[in-house]
Amino acid sequence: MGLLDAAITKHNVLVTSVDNVLNWARLSSLWPMGFGLACCAIEMMATNASNYDLERFGIFPRSSPRQSDLMIVAGTVTMKMAERVVRLYEQMPEPRYVLSMGSCSNCGGPYWEHGYHVLKGVDRIIPVDVYVPGCPPRPESLIGGLMKVQELIRMEQIGISRADALKKLAEKSADPKMVIQRERNAVSV
Amino acid sequence: MEEGAVLSQAVKESAEAYAVIHEKFGDAVSAFDANPTMPFFEVLDVALWQKIALFMRDHPRLRFNYMACLSGVDYPAEEKVGIVCNLESLGELNHRIAVKVRCARTGGSIPTVSCVWHTANWHEREAYDMYGMVFAGHPDLRRILCPEDWEGYPLLKDYKVQETYHGVKVPY
Numbered sequence: 001m002g003l004l005d006a007a008i009t010k011h012n013v014l015v016t017s018v019d020n021v022l023n024w025a026r027l028s029s030l031w032p033m034g035f036g037l038a039c040c041a042i043e044m045m046a047t048n049a050s051n052y053d054l055e056r057f058g059i060f061p062r063s064s065p066r067q068s069d070l071m072i073v074a075g076t077v078t079m080k081m082a083e084r085v086v087r088l089y090e091q092m093p094e095p096r097y098v099l100s101m102g103s104c105s106n107c108g109g110p111y112w113e114h115g116y117h118v119l120k121g122v123d124r125i126i127p128v129d130v131y132v133p134g135c136p137p138r139p140e141s142l143i144g145g146l147m148k149v150q151e152l153i154r155m156e157q158i159g160i161s162r163a164d165a166l167k168k169l170a171e172k173s174a175d176p177k178m179v180i181q182r183e184r185n186a187v188s189v
Numbered sequence: 190m191e192e193g194a195v196l197s198q199a200v201k202e203s204a205e206a207y208a209v210i211h212e213k214f215g216d217a218v219s220a221f222d223a224n225p226t227m228p229f230f231e232v233l234d235v236a237l238w239q240k241i242a243l244f245m246r247d248h249p250r251l252r253f254n255y256m257a258c259l260s261g262v263d264y265p266a267e268e269k270v271g272i273v274c275n276l277e278s279l280g281e282l283n284h285r286i287a288v289k290v291r292c293a294r295t296g297g298s299i300p301t302v303s304c305v306w307h308t309a310n311w312h313e314r315e316a317y318d319m320y321g322m323v324f325a326g327h328p329d330l331r332r333i334l335c336p337e338d339w340e341g342y343p344l345l346k347d348y349k350v351q352e353t354y355h356g357v358k359v360p361y
Contacts, residue, residue, distance in 0.1 A: 079354050080336045112361045116343050116350040117335065120361045 019157045026069070026095070027153040030146065033068035033088065034061030038075025040102040040136040047139040059146060065091040070149060071126075072142075076104040076111065077119040089126045095156075097149050100128045101142060103135045110135070129166065196223055202284035203228040209250050214241060227275065229287035238290050239300040239326075245276065245288075246305055253286070255279040256302075259312035261320040265346045268294045270320045274302070274309075292322055294345075301327040319344035 036044055048054050048061060062068045065088045077085055089098070100122050103109030108120035122128060129152055132145035148169075155168040196204070200223050207221040207230055217234035218241070232238045245253040253276040260273045271291030278284050292299050301324040303310040313324045314333040321342035324330055331337060340351045350359055 079339075079357070079359065082357060083355065108361055116348070116359070119357065120359075124357055 023154050027150040029058040030070050031062045031068050032070040032072045033065050036074045040074035043136040044074045047142045052139040068092050070097045072099045072101055073105040073122045074101045077122050078117050082119045082125050086125050098128045099130045099145050101132045106131050200228050203286045206251055206284050227287045231289040242302040242305040252278045252281045256306035256308040259309055261316035263346050270294050270322045298323040298325045300325050
């Protein structure tokens, strides 16, 4: 339930739970760290720019990991870069979130077999909350992933772990089969 | 070069340049290969490579003032690795030629030409990074792309990637 769904009395008093307020504040100002590694970064920049305008979600890139809530791993993570990614992640204050954008950072992408220099999935070095598939993903996909991070934050409660929040998120997710079937039917008609 | 073969103007100019080099260095360079894409010759006496390079750059009839590229090649059948240098005379005589230099596959060394063409500095570092041949006299021969403590030379034909790097699994 969103904060605005809570009842507002005529004395301008808003009644909600502390969890809701905290989650609302966090998910409405999700600041990603401004760093890109490859072509996915171009798509991420396009998403930040005026056409897709991430600032309407309160998302805008910060220049320092110390001011960031979210790390968007946008692009190919080389073995040489991997250690720097870990260092940046460790510099971020908690609670911190990681979104892995594109095939390369999900699993090595086109470099999975012969790319001796590529880390085959950024989840080998840091915990990833949301994976966005694509090569590179379109801005719509990235926004979808960011909405998923927001949903994850909405699942959080004081005292429950990230793993439990992720589990709650998975339970609440809609089954995509219904949507896929509906789209298929629409095409055949 | 075959007698009577029809050569393009560019290859003829390269052949003339080769003749000047061959006149000076004789058997230290191989015969001219009139490859229509990129005519080339090989340096047989590797120790002379730096002298040949300087001669090619400064001789008034050669003036190869521009190194367009320096690539590495692996010849596993002959137990050799080598480089291919694409040289041009840019804005002066407008001819071009490629030079091949080879050395032993393990522990081989080639004289550096980074003092002749500064472009060669980073190109030789990259060739060293990928093939492992040493450029004798290079001012700063470190790996340029791979991490400094990387094992092996990735573009060798028999390269096997290491299992882990700093505790992280490398293969898929």
